[in-house]
Amino acid sequence: MNLRPQPLPFSFYLQDTVSLARALLGQLLCRRTAEGLAAGIIVETEAYLSKDDPACHAARGMTRRNAPMFGPPGRAYVYFIYGNHYCFNVTSGPEGVGEAVLVRALQPLEGVELMRRRRGIALNLVNLANGPGKLCRALNIDTSLNGHDLREEPLWIATGGPAHFDVVSAPRIGISQAKEKLLRFYIKGNNYVSRRASIERNPGTGD
DNA sequence: GGGAAGATGTTCT
DNA sequence: GAACATCTTCCCT
Numbered sequence: 001m002n003l004r005p006q007p008l009p010f011s012f013y014l015q016d017t018v019s020l021a022r023a024l025l026g027q028l029l030c031r032r033t034a035e036g037l038a039a040g041i042i043v044e045t046e047a048y049l050s051k052d053d054p055a056c057h058a059a060r061g062m063t064r065r066n067a068p069m070f071g072p073p074g075r076a077y078v079y080f081i082y083g084n085h086y087c088f089n090v091t092s093g094p095e096g097v098g099e100a101v102l103v104r105a106l107q108p109l110e111g112v113e114l115m116r117r118r119r120g121i122a123l124n125l126v127n128l129a130n131g132p133g134k135l136c137r138a139l140n141i142d143t144s145l146n147g148h149d150l151r152e153e154p155l156w157i158a159t160g161g162p163a164h165f166d167v168v169s170a171p172r173i174g175i176s177q178a179k180e181k182l183l184r185f186y187i188k189g190n191n192y193v194s195r196r197a198s199i200e201r202n203p204g205t206g207d
Numbered sequence: 208g209g210g211a212a213g214a215t216g217t218t219c220t
Numbered sequence: 221g222a223a224c225a226t227c228t229t230c231c232c233t
Contacts, residue, residue, distance in 0.1 A: 046214070055214070065229055083226025085215050102214055133215045174214050209233080219223080 005030045005158030007151040013074035017092040017099040021047040022185050026161035031139040032154040038114050040106030041161045044186040044193045046172045050097050054177040058098025068147045069098040076148040085133030088141050105130045107192040131194045170197035
């Protein structure tokens with residue numbers, strides 16, 4: 001495949017965090033290492049907000065871990081969790097405001113065999129990157145990329161995904177607070193989403 | 208310096 | 221569906 005992903009411009013990241021979480025769906029997350037290019041379509045995201053959101057890492061102010069959330073938008077915020085896994089976020093909101101979008105699942109598009117090697121076991125396509133820890137493993141993302149500008153190699157976000165699709169909003173996963181907020185977004189009907197909601201709502205329409 | 212919780216994945220029942 | 225591995229970060233003493 002002659003894939004030449006072009007990075008999204010800085011202006012893309014200037015929208016509010018919920019809008020950004022939705023706008024990131026269908027975009028390409030691209031990762032280049034010495035082993036080659038690996039890329040996938042972002043099919044599931046979650047928004048974490050600075051106001052009225054106790055589940056957000058930035059809810060209690062800036063710490064060493066969450067500092068990238070308070071920096072400029074369009075950067076990587078990577079953290080280690082549960083002793084085993086990394087999670088990849090896109091920073092958002094104006095500088096000084098701690099917000100981010102967690103990327104939860106990818107539809108593998110390029111470098112599938114590379115992803116499979118990194119994941120270690122013989123997996124079908126669906127299970128390569130359908131979870132935040134899985135996609136970090138598949139793309140070899142760790143905290144060395146924390147704060148990285150997502151317009152640049154070796155980790156960037158580009159246009160080139162599907163042209164049209166419906167978006168579903170649902171409760172976020174794995175949190176203990178603010179569980180009721182519908183701040184998870186995914187591409188309706190996509191098989192690479194980590195978990196489908198029992199009721200699939202379209203955001204903003206209330207139905 | 209210590210303790211508890213955590214934006215998960217895998218395996219087992 | 222439930223248990224658990226595993227360890228960093230942060231908050232408290």
